[in-house]
Amino acid sequence: MIELLKDLIKIQSDSKEGANEALLFCAEWLKEKGEAVTVHDNNGYKMLTSAKGKGAETIVWNGHVDVVPGHEEQFNPIVEQDRLYGRGAADMKAGVAAMMQAFVDLDRSKLARSVQLHIVTDEETGGRNTSKWLVEQGYTGDFVICGEPTGLKVGLQSKGVLQLDMTFKGKPAHGSRPWEGINAIESAMKFHMAVADLPFQKESTEYYEKPSVNLPIIKAGDRYNVVPDICEMSYDIRYMPGQKKEEIIRQLVDLAKTLDIEMDCKKEETAPALTTTKENPYIQNLQNVILTTTGQKPILFGQHGAADTQYYAAVQGGEGAIEFGPSGDDWHGNAEYVLISSVHAFKDILVALAHSK
Ligand SMILES: [Zn+2]
Incomplete structure (x- = not known):
């Protein structure tokens, strides 16, 4: 399995072509082990599915072989004690290699459910x-594990994404007589300072201290001697499970009214929050398996960002898709690595979970 992981790291999959090459490598590897594999293509992006076992329920293991760009030397895997360095070692070729090995190791006679592998x-x-397309084609399950690097912790929730483009309107005037106009930049600043005190920002949940509110884009003004009459400002808000995006928008719009600021608010494409709770029977089962397989107390947490889990959860009311995978560090960075021992543990957990009663 670790040799498989090293072979995967050597394929420079930071482009569409490279990722497709890695995907076809996975397909060949599985076929050589006797697995029936279907390779799909959508807009030139390849993906594979394979299924094993049967029963009323389906578990999906999802992994991606594409990586973010890296330095040339990062595509040459290096082992130092328990660490395996390389681009994608953690995010997430280790997860993929473990899922492939676990899939091959499954014992059909012990499977009371169907297991689907999606790469x-x-x-x-x-x-x-790819992942979104697969779900649209009906490839989904009752419980989905995306093998992102979580340090063998269970990322059962994630924040929803709400991206907003706001236009603040003022009134132009000569820069020497600013009191005759309304400065749209100043209106936007005043608004932004007050956003931190809105009720939705003060909320917290079992897994999150607060929502994430980022002000990433601001565009306004082009000369010294004019009071700017337009200021465009965008927010990237990651709201917590249980929060409603409509309510957040309402609070923002009301804030502008309260401050007597003219503001238009446009919503961009958004992703829902993932809302699986610890009461979910699959989460209960997974915790038992982690404990018996590793001897470690399972830890549940909420992710801040979105992953492919969102597409699977979207067809199940936000539930049943989690991030769970090996331990590593510095993914997307220069010293990305995965702990080899955690890749073995992850594989063992996957097999035990699939076989569990
Ligand atoms: Zn990833």
Whole structure:
């Protein structure tokens, strides 16, 4: 399995072509082990599915072989004690290699359920061509594990994404007589300072201290001697499970009214929050398996960002898709590595979970 992981790291899969090459490598590897594999193509992005076992329920293991760009030397895997360095070692070729090995290791006679393996090629660029497409074609399950690097912790929730483009309107005037106009930049600043005190910002949940509110884009003004009459400002808000995006928008719109600021608010494409709770029977079962397989107390947490889990959860009311995978560090960075022992543990957990009663 670790040799498989090293072979995967050597394939420079930071482009569409490279990711497809890695995908076809996975397909060949599985076929050589006797697995029936279907390779799909959507908009030139390849992905594979394979299924094993039967029963009323389906578990899906999802992994991506695409990686973010890295330095040339990062595509040459290096082992130092328990650490395996390389681009994608943690995010997430280790998860993929463990899922492939676990899939091959499954014992059909012990399987009371169906297990589907999904390997995809565009997670790092949004997942819309592969994981989303697979779900649209009906490839989904009752419980989905995306093998992202979580340190063998269970990422059962994630924040929803709400992206807003706001236009603040003022009144132009000569810069020497600013009191005759309304400065749209100043209106936007005043608004932004007050956003931190809105009720939705003060909420917290079992897994999150607060929502994430980022002000990433601001565009306004082009000369010294004019009071700017337009200021465009965008927010990237990651709201917590249980929060409603309509309510957040309402609070923002009301704030502008309260401050007597003229503001238009446009909503961009958004992703829902993932809302699996610890009471979910699959989460209960997974915790038991982690404890018996590793001897470690399972830890549940909420992710801040979105992953391919969103597409699977979207067809199940936000539930039943989690991030769970090996331990590593510095993914997307220069010293990305995975702990080899955690890759073995992850594989063992996957097999035990699939076989569990
Ligand atoms: Zn990833």
